[in-house]
Amino acid sequence: MTAPGAARSWGDAAALPGTAARGEAPLPAGAAVDGYPARPNVRAGEVLRFHVSTRADRFRADFYRCGARPRLMGSTAGPGRYAPPGRHDADWHWPGHDFAVPGDWPSGVYVAVFSAGTARPAVPPPAGAADLDARHSRMLFVVTAREPARHTRILYKVPVFTYHAYNRSGGASMYGALPHDEAYRTVTLRRPGGGIGGPVKGLPDAHDPRTPRQTFAHWDAPFISWLEASGHTVDYCTDLDLDESPQHAYGYRLLLSAGHDEYWSARTRRHITAFRDQGGNIAIFGANTCWWRVTPTADGTAIRCAKYPPGVPQGSESDRMRGAPDHWWEGEPENSLIGVSYRNGGGHWEGPREPLGFTLQHTGHPVFAGTGLSDGDVLGEEHALVGYECDGAAHRRDALGRAVATGTDGTPADFTILGAADLPTAPGSGWNTAVREDTDPGRAATFGLYTRGGTVFNAATTDWARLLALDPLVDTITRNVISLLRRGGAGPHRGARTP
Structure with a gap:
């Protein structure tokens, strides 16, 4: 719950893909990559369906698990296609991509960091989740367990x-x-x-x-x-x-x-x-x-x-x-x-x-x-x-x-x-x-x-x-x-x- 009124919210400037939030450097023209998961949850060993819009020819997604500190778990890449932003109340229907989540990925909160056609991770090794936070080029999803392990309570x-x-x-x-x-x-x-x-x-x-x-x-x-x-x-x-x-x-x-x-x-x-x-x-x-x-x-x-x-x-x-x-x-x-x-x-x-x-x-x-x-x-x-x-x-x-x-x-x-x-x-x-x-x-x-x-x-x-x-x-x-x-x-x- 937050107060109503005219006060500006965090990220007002980032309401559309390709714009930077307040306090962040502007994104280079054509470098914006934004996305969202089809569902916020996926089980290890199953397919994560996610949707991306970019004007770049190709994009990269680096997947970090957020635990004691973020850990890079894997990456994927795909062809870029642009789609316009949608409304707040309807599916945006951006181009879809599939990623097979490895069966050995532990349950956790994962953050995908998107970048335009780079050959290496787009962020330096993060010390904490705050280093991954941004109002653009990120996607959160949760890897759930198939069933509780005996030692997980x-x-x-x-x-x-x-x-x-x-x-x-x-x-x-x-x-x-x-x-x-x-x-x-x-x-x-x-x-x-x-x-x-x-x-x-x-x-x-x-x-x-x-x-x-x-x-x-x-x-x-x-x-x-x-x-x-x-x-x-x-x-x-x-x-x-x-x-x-x-x-x-x-x-x-x-x-x-x-x-x-x-x-x-x-x-x-x-x-x-x-x-x-x-x-x-x-x-x-x-x-x-x-x-x-x-x-x-x-x-x-x-x-x-x-x-x-x-x-x-x-x-x-x-x-x-x-x-x-x-x-x-x-x-x-x-x-x-x-x-x-x-x-x-x-x-x-x-x-x-x-x-x-x-x-x-x-x-x-x-x-x-x-x-x-x-x-x-x-x-x-x-x-x-x-x-x-x-x-x-x-x-x-x-x-x-x-x-x-x-x-x-x-x-x-x-x-x-x-x-x-x-x-x-x-x-x-x-x-x-x-x-x-x-x-x-x-x-x-x-x-x-x-x-x-x-x-x-x-x-x-x-x-x-x-x-x-x-x-x-x-x-x-x-x-x-x-x-x-x-x-x-x-x-x-x-x-x-x-x-």
């Missing part, structure tokens, strides 16, 4: 639906005014962009300006790099995989999501809920999670979302209204699954925000093992851990001043709040909030967990992954959560709730 969910909700290739994203005769906005997955390689809606991040928000390099790549550098073996999938297959997560002990996983389909949510109910654990190191409902087309090539109540002027701030058909919270509150909701927190979208961290409680919980933290300590304040968007649970304060979830908003009654951060309310603080049922108590980010079949942990802030390299305590807590949930469950903490 973690499945990472890549939020392709959210990437495309913010993708402005073709002139529009899920944001902004709709034509008067449209009840919902449709965006196609068959266009450049979708995590990388296209212009994105959103303002620069004052706390991490290296890459735009709403991109793979900004939200997911730092967490994935940390995850694999920590020695975890992980399989990857897209939300389209989880939408199409009720069993895709089965065989794994832990499902992970990080950063900004905002747009969920009904089937994705239903299948993840079933995974939890049957004992699967979930860890969300992000926020604004499962806020909008999207509906994929039958062939999985586009998504649509109804964001405005009937009769409301298009382009208004729909989060501050009731009656938006695809707000999850109005019909089936998302916190019944993920424990928290954006409507109880808020977002700080533009410029630096006031440093804010979580005031901790129940620090005897195993999540805090090895940290030396005590109740009342503040986590992450020095590096502005809370934001750019954050989620919370409706809560009250007990006799000791501890935050206790009330469950009135759909949060499970046994949700243990491990830390709370009251959001600033002063005029000019820069925080934006959504409509909700009850304004008492004030807005707060609350991170914590509950058990219902499996255990669900929620860090309740988009910026959790940013602090993994900055704050050893955030690092340790993350290690503890993953260690607990990949082998079993954290379970309830004795004394965590007050009757």
Whole structure:
């Protein structure tokens, strides 16, 4: 979710193939190569169908897997053909090419770097995913596993639906005014962009300006790099995989999501809920999670979302209204699954925000093992851990001043709040909030967990992954959560709730 209005988005200048994004050198005439996958997911050993437009005679694609650091896995080349850009809401139908994905490629997030007829990779060896990021000449896809290996217990969910909700290739994203005769906005997955390689809606991040928000390099790549550098073996999938297959997560002990996983389909949510109910654990190191409902087309090539109540002027701030058909919270509150909701927190979208961290409680919980933290300590304040968007649970304060979830908003009654951060309310603080049922108590980010079949942990802030390299305590807590949930469950903490 980002603020509406006239402020320019990252990559506005790159709305068409062959143009460079702001801050990047102009592309030489005829050198532009852009592309997109026919589907964002492919299994190792199968054929990746992708589509390319270029005025060059030939193009090259170098495939990098993004793990602890990007690794060049292979390359392909093909004849160039030019096709004009399309609209945001329809398949662009660019010339197609096939690449047989080697059977030994591990599951992961892959980035194709396109170049015009070169004999060597177009980029120097990248130190991280930020070195691969660009608003043109890139393509993201996910290699999924045929089935979980015996030693692989973690499945990472890549939020392709959210990437495309913010993708402005073709002139529009899920944001902004709709034509008067449209009840919902449709965006196609068959266009450049979708995590990388296209212009994105959103303002620069004052706390991490290296890459735009709403991109793979900004939200997911730092967490994935940390995850694999920590020695975890992980399989990857897209939300389209989880939408199409009720069993895709089965065989794994832990499902992970990080950063900004905002747009969920009904089937994705239903299948993840079933995974939890049957004992699967979930860890969300992000926020604004499962806020909008999207509906994929039958062939999985586009998504649509109804964001405005009937009769409301298009382009208004729909989060501050009731009656938006695809707000999850109005019909089936998302916190019944993920424990928290954006409507109880808020977002700080533009410029630096006031440093804010979580005031901790129940620090005897195993999540805090090895940290030396005590109740009342503040986590992450020095590096502005809370934001750019954050989620919370409706809560009250007990006799000791501890935050206790009330469950009135759909949060499970046994949700243990491990830390709370009251959001600033002063005029000019820069925080934006959504409509909700009850304004008492004030807005707060609350991170914590509950058990219902499996255990669900929620860090309740988009910026959790940013602090993994900055704050050893955030690092340790993350290690503890993953260690607990990949082998079993954290379970309830004795004394965590007050009757």
